[in-house]
Amino acid sequence: MHSDLIAAENLAYNYQDGTRALDGVTLSLPHNAKAAILGPNGAGKSTLFLHFNGLLRPHSGLVYYKGKALQYHTKALQVLRREVGIVFQNPDNQLFSSSVFQDISFGLMNQGCNPAEARRRVEEVGSKLGIEPLFSKPTHFLSVGQKKMVALAGVLVMEPELIICDEPTAGLDPGNAERFMRVLDELHRQGKAMVISTHDVNLAYQWADVVWLLNKGKVLAQGSPVEVFSQREVLKAARLETPWLLETWQEMAALGLASPNLPPRSKSQFRQTLIKP
Amino acid sequence: MNSIDQAAYNSPWYLLHPAVKLGLTLAILVVVLALDSRTISCLVILAIFALLVGKARVSWRLYLGLMAIPLVFLTVGCVSVAITNSTLSTGIWPGVYAGGMWWGVSPQSLQEAINLLLRSLACVSAMYLLALTTPVVQLVYVLRLFKLPGVAVDLMGLIYMNIFIFLQTAQDIYVAQQSRCGYRGFAGHLTSLTALLSNLFIKNLQRSNACYDALLARGFKGSLQVLDEQYIVRPLHLALSGMFIASLILIHSYGGWICTLI
Numbered sequence: 001m002h003s004d005l006i007a008a009e010n011l012a013y014n015y016q017d018g019t020r021a022l023d024g025v026t027l028s029l030p031h032n033a034k035a036a037i038l039g040p041n042g043a044g045k046s047t048l049f050l051h052f053n054g055l056l057r058p059h060s061g062l063v064y065y066k067g068k069a070l071q072y073h074t075k076a077l078q079v080l081r082r083e084v085g086i087v088f089q090n091p092d093n094q095l096f097s098s099s100v101f102q103d104i105s106f107g108l109m110n111q112g113c114n115p116a117e118a119r120r121r122v123e124e125v126g127s128k129l130g131i132e133p134l135f136s137k138p139t140h141f142l143s144v145g146q147k148k149m150v151a152l153a154g155v156l157v158m159e160p161e162l163i164i165c166d167e168p169t170a171g172l173d174p175g176n177a178e179r180f181m182r183v184l185d186e187l188h189r190q191g192k193a194m195v196i197s198t199h200d201v202n203l204a205y206q207w208a209d210v211v212w213l214l215n216k217g218k219v220l221a222q223g224s225p226v227e228v229f230s231q232r233e234v235l236k237a238a239r240l241e242t243p244w245l246l247e248t249w250q251e252m253a254a255l256g257l258a259s260p261n262l263p264p265r266s267k268s269q270f271r272q273t274l275i276k277p
Numbered sequence: 278m279n280s281i282d283q284a285a286y287n288s289p290w291y292l293l294h295p296a297v298k299l300g301l302t303l304a305i306l307v308v309v310l311a312l313d314s315r316t317i318s319c320l321v322i323l324a325i326f327a328l329l330v331g332k333a334r335v336s337w338r339l340y341l342g343l344m345a346i347p348l349v350f351l352t353v354g355c356v357s358v359a360i361t362n363s364t365l366s367t368g369i370w371p372g373v374y375a376g377g378m379w380w381g382v383s384p385q386s387l388q389e390a391i392n393l394l395l396r397s398l399a400c401v402s403a404m405y406l407l408a409l410t411t412p413v414v415q416l417v418y419v420l421r422l423f424k425l426p427g428v429a430v431d432l433m434g435l436i437y438m439n440i441f442i443f444l445q446t447a448q449d450i451y452v453a454q455q456s457r458c459g460y461r462g463f464a465g466h467l468t469s470l471t472a473l474l475s476n477l478f479i480k481n482l483q484r485s486n487a488c489y490d491a492l493l494a495r496g497f498k499g500s501l502q503v504l505d506e507q508y509i510v511r512p513l514h515l516a517l518s519g520m521f522i523a524s525l526i527l528i529h530s531y532g533g534w535i536c537t538l539i
């Protein structure tokens with residue numbers, strides 16, 4: 001656990017009204033890993049994320065970042081937040097400036113980036129996400145999906161060590177969702193770690209290195225996508241379906257039509273497992 | 278408010294340096310107020326109309342609509358200036374006798390009222406010249422250039438932004454209530470409206486907490502540091518602005534013959 005990038009140990013958190021949002025959560029994320037967290041609405045995903053950069057303080061349990069337990073004084077939190085970036089589920093809560101360009105630059109300027117470099121990075125991320133046309137629009141006249149893209153850009157430019165995205169692809173059209181995932185993958189190749197929450201089992205299965213299943217504030221399962229998604233009972237408890245790729249492969253392997261050794265993670269791998277009659 | 282803001286963001290002059298736009302507006306205001314001349318006021322009103330509609334691609338419908346609002350108020354105000362009283366009935370039209378005085382409109386008071394109306398309209402035009410080409414964020418930027426305290430400037434930007442969100446939230450709640458049969462009858466109006474107001478308050482409180490969290494997550498340390506847009510300053514614009522102001526003053530000083538036309 002202490003060799004991991006971030007880890008939660010026995011986290012518990014209650015909201016003021018007494019809702020137990022986290023109830024003994026123990027999880028860990030290795031360096032340079034891609035994690036997906038799944039679970040029904042109200043499972044505690046967003047609450048967990050707020051713990052990862054110290055916005056919420058657990059009532060019991062600890063969060064470790066790079067092997068050290070989080071400290072909650074301002075200085076330590078500022079350092080932590082420079083390394084752990086979080087994109088909020090609701091972009092309206094994140095966009096504070098009425099200028100798209102300025103909003104995206106905010107985190108960078110706080111990191112002490114010099115203006116010329118900051119400008120270059122804002123423009124670069126803007127073009128990767130295809131949102132330059134929005135730069136001269138005010139944030140309050142954007143559509144929901146457009147706001148989401150801007151909010152994502154505002155954190156991606158900071159290039160944090162750990163990028164946390166709360167339902168990043170919800171509300172995005174397929175093109176934008178793909179563009180965003182491509183930028184994430186690029187950051188992953190540069191050695192960053194990332195966690196996304198999603199309700200899309202297929203995305204989680206194909207994309208993630210680690211899957212966490214959460215329900216009612218408790219961890220139901222964690223492990224590689226194949227491990228987690230092979231546990232039917234657990235999936236049922238979390239009201240999730242088996243990813244179509246895995247399910248098709250399992251059925252074909254049972255019929256002897258696919259090689260039963262290694263479960264495929266992508267369409268092309270799936271093609272390779274097929275046994276030609 | 279929405280339409281002005283939208284026009285400003287879509288203006289072809291969006292990227293011109295806001296300090297120049299603000300400077301021109303202030304210069305026009307000063308000239309109009311200081312010279313106090315009908316000719317100049319008319320020229321300014323026409324010139325700004327031509328500039329905004331012709332060059333800055335503001336639709337004339339929008340512009341006339343925007344001008345109509347202050348026009349109503351100004352006309353009402355100027356009517357009271359036009360009406361005067363006198364102990365003599367000569368030179369007063371229509372000359373109503375009341376309370377030991379003759380009431381009506383005299384040539385001087387009429388002139389004064391017209392002067393006032395034109396001058397006010399010229400000032401309003403100048404303000405629209407700014408408002409329709411310069412979003413508020415840019416004005417906030419100018420204030421920062423002039424070394425206003427950072428907290429005040431940050432607050433201005435946030436408040437401005439939140440006005441829109443506040444209006445949007447209120448609008449969303451209102452639509453949601455109406456779509457589920459709110460506002461039926463007198464009692465329905467009352468319950469729906471109280472629900473709207475109290476929810477608006479709660480929602481905004483919650484939102485501001487969430488907003489603050491999001492700022493912290495991106496490393497907020499007490500001041501909203503952002504990159505400023507790169508604005509364009511063209512010598513041509515400065516020269517044209519200067520010439521416009523200078524020609525107004527010249528016309529006022531030497532163009533007496535034009536004044537007689539108006």
Ligand SMILES: Nc1ncnc2c1ncn2[C@@H]1O[C@H](COP(=O)(O)OP(=O)(O)OP(=O)(O)O)[C@@H](O)[C@H]1O
Nearest residue numbers: 015016017019021040041042043044045046047048
């Ligand atoms: N501010 C709050 N005050 C009280 N209870 C809250 C608050 N925020 C969340 N909760 C409760 O905490 C639990 C976990 O909420 P959380 O937002 O973490 O869920 P989630 O997994 O992100 O769900 P979703 O998929 O809908 O985003 C829920 O039961 C929710 O009702």
Ligand SMILES: [Mg+2]
Nearest residue numbers: 045046089166
């Ligand atoms: Mg959530």
